Amino acid sequence: MINLHKIQILQLILISTLISFSQSQPKIIKSLPGYPGNLPFTLETGYIGVGKSEEVQLFYYFIESERNVEEDPLLLWLTGGPGCSAFSGLVYEIGPLTFNYSASDSASIPQFQLNPYSWTKVASIIFLDSPVGTGFSYGTTPDAYYSDDILQSKHVYEFLRKWLLEHSKFKTNSLYISGDSYSGKIVPIVVNEILNGNKNRLIPKMNLNGYILGNPLTDDHVSKNAGPKYMHRVSLLSDELYESAKTNCNNEFTNIDANNTKCLKSVQAISEESDLICSPHILEHKCTFVSPKPKKEVPTRNHTNDDPLNFLRGKQKCRNTHYMPSYTWANDIQVQEALHIREGMVDYWVRCNRSLSMYTNSVQSSISYHKSFAKYFLRALIYSGDQDKSISYVDSQDWIKQLDLSTDMHWRPWFVDGQVAGYVTEYLRFPYRLTFATIKGGGHTAPEYKPRESLAMIDRWLGLSSL
Template sequence: MSAIQLGNTHYRFNNRMLFYVFTLLLLSNFAASKSIIKSLPGFNGSLPFVLETGYIGVGELEAVQLFYYFIESERSPEDDPLVLWLTGGPGCSALSGLVYEIGPLAVDYAKSSGGGQPVFALNPYSWTKIASIIFIDAPVGTGFSYSTTLEGYDVSDTLSAAQTYEFLRKWLVDHPEFLTNPLYVAGDSYSGIVAPIIVQEISDAGNEAGHQPTINLKGYVLGNPVTDDEIDNNSKVPFAHLKTLISDELYESFMKNCKGEYLNPDQSNASCMEDILSIKECIGKVCPVQILEPICKVISPKPMTLKWDPRFLIADDTDILLSSPHVPRHWCRSFNYVYIYKWANDETVQDALHIRKGTKKQWERCNKTLAYSSNVKSSVDYHRNLTKKPYRALIYSGDHDMKIPYIGTHEWIESLNLTIKYDWEPWFVDGQVAGYTMLYAYNELDYITYDLRFATVKGGGHTAPEYRPEQCLAMIDRWFDYYPL
């Protein structure tokens, strides 16, 4: 082909691309609000990565304004995966996932004073070293997201998923250079409810229905995911037994008297209730999100009561971790979050992030006052629907998390009735066992259309990358590249 022919081909290609982008822009009836952030208070010098923040309006009259942080891959943004990251909660800010889990900035505790602004250092195990990541404050009311109407704050699992899907479509329209990148929907904790719904929205209501833009969806990634109320909570007792937090005798008595039902036991069964109270006595003062770490309460604990209340029997540190911060006398992981409250509520920080004035009274790491309806009690059926589609899934669990134990996660994965391709085996980082893994697949006439990788992270807690950052980066890097763990 001559140089002139090559030039004409290139010209026609560019024209088609411009027409395509123009068409997509016409489909989107919104004005994007975004800014490139060159520096941030607390970090010395210019940011050595591309950080963009902005708002995208969704819903009726775009009353809901979802805020996001976007960080380009530090390796090859043209080729690397694009990840939509959902922090749990519901109502926990994207900034929590960015700073404490998988983002490029981390608090330098040695240089940060207890009462002052945090000093940031680069995180050597950031997932942005291998992927571009959109950290979204969702649902509305989370982080810096807001609504221009009171009605806009009324949201549910399914509505939040629909709004996040709309956000993603509009974000890709405004960033067409990422349309061809492999896309993964990812998150941890409560994201296990919403993420599979979003994936199904993209697949069914979007791509298969011909909804533009076509999204290059490849799969999803979930860590210690909330999935099914009964399975998640009933797995706490066998987990506690395996970790020697309760005795063999108590476990056997519980299984006999309560038939394995911890969440909704028969309250008229005195023997069962006695077993449950004994279990609570054993595990009530164990840190549920990482059983080897201290449990530190910064508010007064709820008084003991004889009246049956499932919340009393299920260890729950939500009030502890998400309450207003206090400077501690001794270390506890939850106290690490003190720094981000002061930083995110500082006016100079909000100016640097281009937060709209008057849209937020006070930033909270996790907003517990959301008008949120948890209308999906189990996301297992969404996973089951997705097994019939050509996607990949990575489900990982910190194996010392008693809030969402790996036992329950493994149980609902087994219920999908997939074919086991590789059974339980160790995976390694630097020659050391980093966890254990299994590979499942859905076979249709010997053709694999879906695969699911389950992995435990040895020593990991509820948000595994926060506890085992090096191992989790190795895990996700290998999985993105289709390598065995």
């Protein structure tokens, strides 16, 4: 009979050997171009090889908690897309740095300022560029760029195993797998991989406490059907059009019978109304996606007719333009040297790689994964900005209903500084607990629009307090 302890020792030796061959030593970054002086927090960057022959090299930013590194939770953060860099989550959503547009106006490189509402105030966070082809992550062979939802999730799990072996002091910290948008499909699969790995006694055993999802895409069919319902709820569709569409389509707006001309006309009318609205935030101007094309010279804000500073000045300009400094900053040679980016592996950094042509959206729904978690001691936080039309809070409400959980605490307001910050519902099927929260005024995704309220939410939830 094979000794289990010996198997675990062999596993550890094998994984440690793989790390030593594939992973350059992680680098502690003391300062960054664009930030005056030394960073007041601990930032680490590095690569970890995953997959067959470690042909996929995943790049990460790791920031230690600014409060209590030993006791605060560890979050793995996956930005959506698929193909949006973790840097986007770091500087535009929940990280400790954000661009200082006023100071950047006359500087040679975009300038940073501290984000007082960073989630690193209450947790350590690994921001991971995933899947391969995202941010500074790359493949060593052309075939390495072929990926899908399942393979990406397996790569993330492998990354996390190797990262924790390299950072053993975090193995006992509470672990939460986190992300937003398209990560609504990936995070539950990663959680499932961890649960199976722990069950099979893979090393290291992870102290998984739960998962966190913001504005998550969970089920393609549910999401498309929820669109008209949300638009009507927030007065973007007339009662007449919505009721007519429900009748003509029998509440099915996705798989439409080609012979049902009345339904087709109703859906077309809804689509025309929808096209007039800014999907990430229904109260903002609708603008084209800003993504400069690669050029020999690093692009500046002059590549657009708008200016990021104008948006913040309230001149009703496009929010998209305030993403422009990230292209200038991340493609700067000095910045890449400071981050210890491997030279020549990524031709041109983009915030969201919309050309992952070799990526297959292989999972249409992750609801079954959520259902399977009900037998585990896990906590889930699902949150949504209530002004997001692209993946609305109605979408999340609809798929959560399919989990058949008991309502432990009914829909009620939650507050920040005496003001309603959103609404929350608590669900329970012991030992599993799910919290669903909306963030008033938030868009896609909520922390970018409502950072103060988002920090209050995550601080209370991680601290086991009621919102």
